[in-house]
Amino acid sequence: MSGRGGAGLLDRAMRLERPERIEAADGEAQTVFxxxxxxFVALAPASLAERQAGGRIDGVASHVGRLRHGTGISGGWRLRDEGRVFEVLAVDDxxxxxxxxxxxxxxxxxR
Incomplete structure (x- = not known):
């Protein structure tokens, strides 16, 4: 969902998802969000180059996002927008x- 109005440069409305670890009685665990x-997020493509490791592309940042301080966001969280999902790799506050x-x-x- 994109939205404009009242958010200034933070012009994209996105869902923020926190990871939660769930353990079953048999010891199996999974992460749900x-x-x-x-x-509201300002989203832009990252200008970081991808690199190849072991014959495949290694995970690197595809986008940079800015959002208001105070959400508690950290690495491992996700942002979701109209079917697109962005994993948070790192946060600089x-x-x-x-x-x-x-x-x-x-x-x-x-990607």
Missing amino acids: ADTGLV SAARRTGQVLCLLQEEG
């Missing part, structure tokens, strides 16, 4: 006090 709500925003390196699933 809990929807924590709607956030070093400028959050000055700008009120955090910067996230994202990898789009399927």
Whole structure:
């Protein structure tokens, strides 16, 4: 869902999902994602080069996202938008006090 209005440069409405580990009685575990709500994000393609490792493309950031500070977002979380899913690889909140925003390196699933 894209939206404009009231969010300034954070112009894309996305669902923020937090990972939760679920363990079964037999010891098997899986990760599920809990929807924590709607956030507004400025999403842009990353200008980082991909590299090949062992004959395949190694996972690198495909996008950079900025969102308001205070969501609790960290690596392993996800952002979801109209069928597209972005895994959060890393979060930089070093400028959050000055700008009120955090910067996230994202990898789009399927890329």
